[in-house]
Amino acid sequence: MRPLSLGxxxxxxxxxxxxxxxxxxxxxxxxxxxxxSGTAFSWGSCFEKxxxxxxxxxxxxxxxxxxxxxxxxxNQSGFYGSSIMKRSLIVSCKS
Numbered sequence: 372m373r374p375l376s377l378g379x380x381x382x383x384x385x386x387x388x389x390x391x392x393x394x395x396x397x398x399x400x401x402x403x404x405x406x407x408s409g410t411a412f413s414w415g416s417c418f419e420k421x422x423x424x425x426x427x428x429x430x431x432x433x434x435x436x437x438x439x440x441x442x443x444x445x446n447q448s449g450f451y452g453s454s455i456m457k458r459s460l461i462v463s464c465k466s
Contacts, residue, residue, distance in 0.1 A: 389416045391424055396463065402433060405460045410453070417460040425464035434461040 389407045396402050403424050407416040414437070421430045436459050443452040 388412075389420045391420050394461070396433070400463060402461055402463045405462065406458070407460070408455075408457045410456055412456070412458070414458060414460075417458055421460065421462045425462065428465045430462040430464050432460060433463055434459075436460075 388409070389405065389412060391403050391405045394402050394404045403421065405417050405420050405424075407414070407420065414435075421432075424430070436457075438457045440455040440457075441452065442455055443450070445451070
């Protein structure tokens with residue numbers, strides 16, 4: 372039963388969380404880099420976070436990137452495989 376619980380912990384850690392960091396654009400305006408990677412999230416998670424940051428003013432999407440992949444590992448206890456989803460968004464809040 373122990374390998375199953377370790378696999379579950381690994382799956383949860385791969386799911387990630389939605390994070391946002393303030394960044395500065397080349398024209399010195401403020402932007403936000405939002406990461407909503409993981410199988411437990413979607414692009415909606417990124418857009419929701421942007422809405423929380425910018426509020427009723429709204430936001431402009433400056434960059435949107437995403438990629439999908441897989442990870443697999445094996446040891447004497449068994450085999451583990453999962454999908455990896457990477458999503459990032461850079462937004463600028465409207466004035």
